[in-house]
Amino acid sequence: GYLRYATGEAAEEAFAAFQGRQVEGWTQVLRLQWASPRPASGHSSVQPSPPEPVDPTWPGDPQTFPGTQQGPLDPMAYAAQAEVEAQGLDPTRLFIGQMARECDAGGALKPLFESYGALQEFRWVMDKGVLYVAYSTFEEAQAAMQGMCNRSVPGVSMGLNVQFSRRQRRF
Numbered sequence: 201g202y203l204r205y206a207t208g209e210a211a212e213e214a215f216a217a218f219q220g221r222q223v224e225g226w227t228q229v230l231r232l233q234w235a236s237p238r239p240a241s242g243h244s245s246v247q248p249s250p251p252e253p254v255d256p257t258w259p260g261d262p263q264t265f266p267g268t269q270q271g272p273l274d275p276m277a278y279a280a281q282a283e284v285e286a287q288g289l290d291p292t293r294l295f296i297g298q299m300a301r302e303c304d305a306g307g308a309l310k311p312l313f314e315s316y317g318a319l320q321e322f323r324w325v326m327d328k329g330v331l332y333v334a335y336s337t338f339e340e341a342q343a344a345m346q347g348m349c350n351r352s353v354p355g356v357s358m359g360l361n362v363q364f365s366r367r368q369r370r371f
Contacts, residue, residue, distance in 0.1 A: 316344035
C-alpha cells in the first residue's frame with residue numbers, strides 16, 4: 201500500500217523506522233520503497249528524496265550511516281543464538297558475499313564492521329569475492345548482520361549478502 205505524510209521529514213523518519221522490521225507472523229521483513237511522483241494534477245505534494253548511498257568512510261554510528269538496504273534481511277538476523285547454532289551456523293562469525301572482487305575490502309568495509317565490535321577475524325577471499333568477519337559475541341555479530349545485510353556500498357557491492365557462517369570443521 202501507499203502512505204502519504206504531511207512532510208518529507210516525517211516520511212523519511214517513518215521510512216528509517218520501518219525498513220527491515222520483522223512483523224510477527226510474516227516470513228520476510230518489511231521492505232519499503234519510495235513511490236514515484238504522480239504526474240502534475242494541480243496540487244503539490246512534498247516528495248522526499250531517497251537517502252544517499254552508503255559512504256564507506258562514514259565516521260558515525262553504523263546504525264545511522266547513510267544508505268538503504270536493498271532487499272529483505274535473512275530471517276536468521278533476528279533469530280536467537282540457540283536457533284542459529286541448531287542450524288549448524290557459527291553465531292559469532294559472518295559470511296559476506298556479493299562483493300566486487302577488485303574492491304578494497306579492508307579499507308572500505310573493515311571500519312564499518314569494526315564499529316559493531318572488536319573483530320576476531322577479518323579474512324577477504326578476493327578470488328571469490330567473499331569476506332569472513334568474526335566477533336567475540338553473538339550480539340555483536342547479530343548487530344553487524346542486521347546493520348550491514350543488503351547495504352549498498354559504493355565500489356564494493358550493490359547489496360551485501362551477510363549471513364551467519366557455517367561452522368568451521370575442526371580436525
